[in-house]
Amino acid sequence: MRPARKTLRRPDELVAAGLIPGERRGEIEAVAARYALALTADVAELIDPADPRDPMARQFVPAAAELDARPEEMADPIGDGAHSPLEGIVHRYPDRVLLKPVHVCAAYCRFCFRREVVGRARALSRAQLDAAVAYIRSHREIWEVILTGGDPLVLSPRRLGQVVETLAAIDHVKVIRVHTRVPVVAPTRVTVALVRALRAPGKATYVVLHANHARELTSAARAACARLVDAGIPMLSQTVLLRGVNDEAAVLGELMRALVECRVKPYYLHHGDLAPGTAQWRTGIDEGQTLMRALHGRLSGLCQPTYVLDIPGGYGKSPIGPSYLACIGGANGTARYEVEDFNGRRHAYPPAPLETSDRASSL
Ligand SMILES: *Cc1c(COP(=O)(O)O)cnc(C)c1O
């Protein structure tokens, strides 16, 4: 008989599934008491319990070290709180907002940057959701609404459809973007009905997939992405740089290629955020830059994400290199540069032409 495709939520279920040894159950119970725990059947099937360095286990199976917070880590590492005018909304940049209708995910990444909130805070009530939508409606500068959480694709197609329809009815909202891990961790949730719920006539829907390793792109996950893209929904990806998961050029490159093969354009490679208990996954920024250099020029331009850091304190995301351009003198529009190619060789680039006398005299 085929085993039931059940989501594992309790430490004893992880022991029974052979994902943690029985003697570690006590310590894992302490972790589970503090942080949300769920492994869908799709995730559990991806894990090789015989491999102590399995990159899937490292992302989804809890470990005692998650309770060791470091002094530089913080509960709200990207400063959502500083830009939240009301429950469920984060408005950091003028033209776009995050709308977080739910705080649960289908499966929980152990390194989650919102780990103090996801799986713990309550979903928005009807009244809170109405207030959040009213905020978006009254701020005409909001051009894009980013549904995140939690994972908005855990909502039923009916509820998701209501949210999308309500947003689409707001004139100045032109783009609805959904950040999700569901096509990887619960691909069968991406039904025809769910895909239909994401679309709104006259508005653009984008889906951004969170994926960290090529092995996550199983045939079921690829089929889920294909259902979205075939329906006319462009897909992008975001990857978290994680030690022991994807901090090798070959592994990262294989992921980016697999995404492009699925018609998913790599968008961001996130430097690990300072969430409590996540030091075991965090690399140095120099290591991230070295990886980006390894991808540059050796993989198609389609496979290149932008490496970004969400600046602690709520200042937003910035690209953190590497930079291939060095200024070697001059200023005021006549600066001279050296540009580095993908083999590390440097090439001089001439300064801009001097202003013509016509233009100078017209000043
Ligand atoms: C990441 C983020 C966005 C989206 O940023 P993009 O660079 O447009 O992908 C928007 N708002 C907040 C608060 C964010 O954290």
Ligand code: SF4
């Ligand atoms: S899918 Fe995103 S929000 Fe959910 S647990 Fe993973 S990192 Fe956190």
